[in-house]
Amino acid sequence: MNNRDETVLKAFGNRLREIRVNKGWSQQKLGLIADISKNQIGNIERGEVNVTLISSLAIAKALDISLSELYEGL
DSSP: OOHHHHHHHHHHHHHHHHHHHHTTOOHHHHHHHHTOOHHHHHHHHTTOSOOOHHHHHHHHHHHTOOHHHHTTTO
16 A cells, blocks of 8 residues: 555544544444444544445445545545
8 A cells, every 4th residue: 555545544534533523423333333343443543444435335324424525525
């Protein structure tokens, strides 16, 4: 993975964390609603994994936001 990719993944993770925290949700709550493990949510928020489209859609749906809102600013 190159530096640009790492930067994008970390930015996405920060964006996800910001939205989740603003809703007052734990990683566990988001994971339960999105059907993604708490550990995977943590990995995503730290920019350690490249999120699939399916996972992105599940996260956006769980947060009740559009996919474009989730990716805003990237």
